[in-house]
Amino acid sequence: LAERKHAKFLKYEQIDNCPEEQQRGVTIQAFSLDYETDKRHDGHVDCPGHADYIKNMITGAAQLDGAILVVAATEGAMPQTREHLILAKQVCNQLGSLDVIGIKMELEGMIGLSKIVVFLNKVDAAGKEMVELVEEEVRDLLREYGYDGDNTPVIAGSAIAALEGVKPEIGHDSIVKLLNAVDGWIPIPPRDKDKSAMFPVEHVYSIKGRGTVVTGRLERGVMKKGDVLQTIGFGIDRKPNISAVETYHKTVDLAEAGDQLGLLLKGVDKDEMRRGLVLVPASAGMKPISRVEAKLYMLKPEEGGQVTPLADFHTIQIFSYTFDFMGNLQIQDKDLIMPGEDAMIYINFAKGLFFEPQQRFTFRKDGKLT
Helix, strand or coil: CCCCCCCCCCCHHHHCCCHHHHHHCCCCCCEEEEEECCCCEEEEEECCCCHHHHHHHHHHHCCCCCEEEEEECCCCCCHHHHHHHHHHHHCCCCCCEEEECCCCCCCCCCCCCCCEEEEEECHHHCCHHHHHHHHHHHHHHHHHCCCCCCCCCEEECCHHHHHHCCCCCCCHHHHHHHHHHHHHHCCCCCCCCCCCCEEECCEEEEECCCEEEEEEECCECEEECCCEEEEECCCCCCCCEEEEEEECCEECCEEECCCEEEEEEECCCHHHCCCCCEEEEHHHCCCCEEEEEEEEECCCHHHCCCCCCEECCCEEEEEECCEEEEEEEEECCCCEECCCCEEEEEEEEEEEECCCCCCCCEEEECCEEC
């Protein structure tokens, strides 16, 4: 892409740029960049794949419209591969359905990502039979989690060969095939541009002499310079105004739903902002919510869930958009939720958070997706 002037070439150290990432050779924080193909302009989020950083993967995945699942042809699907597919199906666009207390709406099922493209990496270090076995294993997993395992594009290649400019048939050419597959298989979703703006904060920075910058994806609506916003969540009540809007380091007059943004804010310090806050128009009159009613499905062990049931009054870790927070669970009409069961529940939070009818979420218990 850089050769075609469709992207700026970034070295590994510029993407995984924190010291621990470089020391361990793994992605820890989600990293966003953009590029153009022959057909469209894509925002690309590099999500952590290592099992120790699933929490950060959830934050990155919540922003996605499609996904590239990378599997090593030398090893095949790992335990976290299964969890990645669960998250792609459930976390992206959020899992389950939730009703703010006092507002009843018909519950919807799980949505998640409808399309995934698979890249089998390290084929230069695996035999032909191994590559074929891994591809069939991945296709079986896709079918298991509701994807089109027969027709999903599976591209075999070698990232290191592409970087080093050797073996073009598995290097350069495989990356071109991958991007063509993304263009052809993953649709551009409709955007809610006409609804009230909503911006979950992913990262917070301070620029000396300018102010506080927050980054994330505009989930719906539009935002522009001069807009007055309201913070929702974690007991933080501030009304900053937007003094500049950037998308991938380019200043824009107007941002629309789906754009990856950096917002320069006035009237708020860096210490007053945090990941997981949600910014909405001050005129929207939205309030933080500390108690919700939800419909919950508990994953079975074969789906990557736990063996033990979930008990009433248990403390669970909730993930939605870019926030995670501990909540106290109250189960309606029974004492336990068994794996594979649906249940109506209440969740109580120590501080108000951003919730609205039909918002989706996922949760983890004892460090495991549940």
